[in-house]
C-alpha cells in the first residue's frame with residue numbers, strides 16, 4: 449500500500465508551520481485562521497483546534513492557546529523526529545517486524561533510502577528494459593548489492609543474505625545492482641511522541657502516523673548511531689473504538705457449567721460512530737485456544753450424542769473443547785487467518801456503527817467453544833464464527849446449517865433458534881455473493897456443531913474457503929466486507 453508523499457509533505461508543512469509561528473511570536477497575538485485543505489483526520493483536528501482557539505482568543509474568553517502540537521518536546525523526542533524524517537531511516541518505519549531479519553526490503557528501499565544513485569549508462573538502461581520487458585516510464589532507483597549491504601550493516605548489523613524477505617526488483621548480475629521504478633512514495637511517519645528507555649541501550653520510540661494511527665519502533669544505541677530492532681503499528685481499531693471492556697464468563701449463566709476452559713476474556717469494542725446501531729455482533733475467530741484439543745466438552749446440553757459427522761463423528765457424546773484447526777497449504781495455521789479476518793470484520797462493523805464482541809483478540813484465548821457461545825448468548829445480538837475448511841480444492845465459502853434431523857431440531861435451545869441460524873447463514877452468503885466471493889454449492893452444509901447446539905441467539909459457523917484458498921490481506925478484507933454486508937442485511941430484515 450503506497451501513499452502519496454505530497455499528502456505527507458502538506459501535513460508536515462501545516463504542523464511545522466504552526467510550530468514556527470509560535471516560535472517567532474514574542475507577543476501572544478492570536479493565530480490567524482488557517483483554511484488549508486485538510487487531508488487526514490489528524491490534520492483536520494489540528495486545524496479545528498487552531499480555529500477554535502482563534503475564536504476563543506478573539507472573543508477574549510480564553511487566552512491560553514497552547515495546542516498539543518505546540519508543546520515543547522524533550523530533546524530526545526526531537527532527535528527522533530529528525531532521525532526518522534531522514535530518508536536513510538524513514539523506510540524502517542514502513543513495515544512491521546519483530547526482528548530486523550523480517551524488515552520488508554521492498555518497503556525499506558521503495559524510494560532508495562537516500563542512497564546515492566549512479567546515472568545508468570545506455571547499455572545498462574537497455575539491459576534493464578530488456579529484463580523488464582518494458583521501457584522505463586518513471587524515476588529509476590538503482591542500488592548495488594554493496595550499497596545495500598553497507599546500509600543494512602549500519603542500520604541493522606545484518607547483510608542482504610541474512611534477511612528473510614526478498615527484494616522483488618530487477619537484478620542485473622553484470623552490474624551487481626537492483627533496479628526499481630518509483631512513481632510515488634511510501635511511509636506515513638508524522639512525528640515522535642515519546643522515547644522510552646528499556647534494558648541497556650534499547651529504546652522504544654512511540655510515534656504518530658498520518659491518519660491518526662500510531663506506531664512504535666525499537667532501536668539499540670550502537671556507537672553514534674542506532675540499530676533498528678523492531679517496528680509495530682498500533683491497530684487501526686482505536687480509530688473506530690475508544691472504549692473496550694473485558695468480558696468474562698459467569699458460571700451461573702445458562703450452559704456456563706458445561707465449559708471446561710473459561711479463564712480468558714473476550715473484548716467488547718464499543719463503536720465511536722455517532723450513528724451507533726445499538727447492536728452487538730460477536731465475531732469469533734475460530735480456534736486459537738492452547739491446550740483446547742486435549743480437553744473434552746459435551747456435544748449437546750441435554751447430553752445426547754452428535755447427529756452428524758464432522759471433525760467429531762456422529763454418536764459421540766463429547767468433542768474437543770476447541771480443536772486446533774487446519775493448516776493452509778502454504779503452512780499458515782487456520783487460527784492465524786481467522787484472527788486476521790476477524791480483525792478486519794471488527795473494524796468494518798465498528799465503522800458501520802455496530803459494537804463488536806471479539807471472542808479472541810490475540811493468538812490465544814482460554815475460552816472453549818461452549819464458553820465462547822455462552823459469552824455471545826449473554827452479550828451479543830448474533831454470533832459469527834470464522835473458519836476455513838480442511839479440503840484443498842479452494843471450493844468456496846459456505847455456512848454450517850442446522851441438520852434436518854427431527855430429534856436435533858427438537859432439542860433446546862436448537863428448537864427455539866434454528867430458524868434464525870438459517871436466516872443469518874443465508875444472509876451472510878448473500879453478502880459474500882454481493883461482494884463477488886465464490887460460494888460452494890448452495891452455500892450451505894448441514895453440521896451438528898457445539899456452537900449451534902448451545903446458541904440462544906442467531907449463530908453461524910461460516911467456512912470462508914479452505915486450505916488452498918487465497919488468504920492475502922486483500923482477500924480477507926473482501927471476505928470481511930461481504931460478511932459485514934450480510935450482517936447488515938440480516939438486521940435490516942428485522943427492521944433494526
Ligand SMILES: [Zn+2]
Pocket residue numbers: 734735773774782834835836837
Ligand atoms: Zn476451523
